[in-house]
Amino acid sequence: MMDKETLKQFKILKVIKPDEDFKQSTRNIILAQKPVENRGFSFLPKVIAFTAALSVILVGFIGFNSLSNPSLASLDQEELNNEIMQSLQIEEIEYRQNINETIASALSEVSSSRSNHLDPSILESENTFIQNKQINRDEEVGELLNQIIF
Amino acid sequence: MSKDKKLVKKAQKGDSNAFGKLYDKYIDRIYRYIFIRVSNKTEAEDVTQQVFLKAWKNINRYETQKNTPFSSWLYTIAKNSIIDYYRKDRDHLDIDFVSDKISTSEKHQEEKTDTELRIELVKNQLNRLSEDEQDVLIMRFIDEMSNKEVAKITGKTSGAVRVMQHRALKKLKKQIKKQYHDG
Numbered sequence: 001m002m003d004k005e006t007l008k009q010f011k012i013l014k015v016i017k018p019d020e021d022f023k024q025s026t027r028n029i030i031l032a033q034k035p036v037e038n039r040g041f042s043f044l045p046k047v048i049a050f051t052a053a054l055s056v057i058l059v060g061f062i063g064f065n066s067l068s069n070p071s072l073a074s075l076d077q078e079e080l081n082n083e084i085m086q087s088l089q090i091e092e093i094e095y096r097q098n099i100n101e102t103i104a105s106a107l108s109e110v111s112s113s114r115s116n117h118l119d120p121s122i123l124e125s126e127n128t129f130i131q132n133k134q135i136n137r138d139e140e141v142g143e144l145l146n147q148i149i150f
Numbered sequence: 151m152s153k154d155k156k157l158v159k160k161a162q163k164g165d166s167n168a169f170g171k172l173y174d175k176y177i178d179r180i181y182r183y184i185f186i187r188v189s190n191k192t193e194a195e196d197v198t199q200q201v202f203l204k205a206w207k208n209i210n211r212y213e214t215q216k217n218t219p220f221s222s223w224l225y226t227i228a229k230n231s232i233i234d235y236y237r238k239d240r241d242h243l244d245i246d247f248v249s250d251k252i253s254t255s256e257k258h259q260e261e262k263t264d265t266e267l268r269i270e271l272v273k274n275q276l277n278r279l280s281e282d283e284q285d286v287l288i289m290r291f292i293d294e295m296s297n298k299e300v301a302k303i304t305g306k307t308s309g310a311v312r313v314m315q316h317r318a319l320k321k322l323k324k325q326i327k328k329q330y331h332d333g
Contacts, residue, residue: 005323006323007291007319009326010272012265012269013182013273013288014292016185016269017181018185023177026202027170031206035161035164035207035210036210037210
């Protein structure tokens with residue numbers, strides 16, 4: 001009951017109206033302006049936002065994968081340094097191994113009493129072989145000359 | 151499609167006559183809503199002009215395919231303009247202007263009609279309520295909007311609007327009663 005009375009009093013505010021002059025002049029002022037044009041690309045902000053979100057996800061995914069991907073891990077500076085160091089160490093080991101083998105073989109030859117170039121029996125057999133070859137060669141030459149002359 | 155939406159579509163294509171029709175339809179309601187919320191007629195006129203100017207300039211931002219009625223969109227602009235008014239203009243009122251307003255108000259007190267005095271009385275009582283409570287009462291009982299529409303403009307649920315309406319009426323009743331007893 002009291003609410004109805006309050007509302008009745010409250011509804012007196014309904015009689016509030018603007019002046020006719022104000023209404024007309026404001027109407028003229030407003031309609032003399034032009035609305036902001038619709039650029040026709042209202043979808044662009046959504047597209048840009050979507051692209052940005054997609055890029056973030058993609059970059060994040062690549063970043064995460066690069067930790068386990070060997071092809072991309074090889075671009076890591078620290079990894080490259082390690083690889084170079086390992087390669088240098090292998091070359092050095094191979095070089096040292098060759099030197100050691102050469103030295104070992106030279107030492108064994110020097111220390112051996114039966115070295116090929118000093119062994120008298122070998123020298124004598126070589127001498128005999130050369131002499132035999134010489135005799136055979138002389139005989140072969142004589143025969144050839146006989147064939148040519150006669 | 152509603153008549154309003156057809157007019158909005160035309161206005162969005164640059165038809166100022168279509169927007170003029172919308173202006174004619176809503177100017178009284180928007181002005182009244184603003185007048186009740188701000189301190190005087192001049193300021194009510196300024197804010198009302200701003201509201202319609204913003205609406206016309208940004209008519210292409212209103213999306214007709216959404217379910218928001220044009221009137222709700224307009225009230226939302228009005229509500230935000232009132233918030234701006236209180237944020238900016240109220241801070242700049244100097245003492246001379248305020249005292250001038252008071253003396254002018256007192257001077258013309260005798261010349262005011264009974265209706266004007268009653269309006270001022272109810273308006274003063276209403277202005278003692280919170281902003282949301284004022285909005286709910288004005289929109290529900292002066293502009294005769296549905297709970298759903300009010301909820302959309304105020305950004306609250308229909309249930310919250312009903313509760314707020316009940317509380318606001320109770321407060322208003324108490325204040326008016328007190329005023330009559332004191333007066």
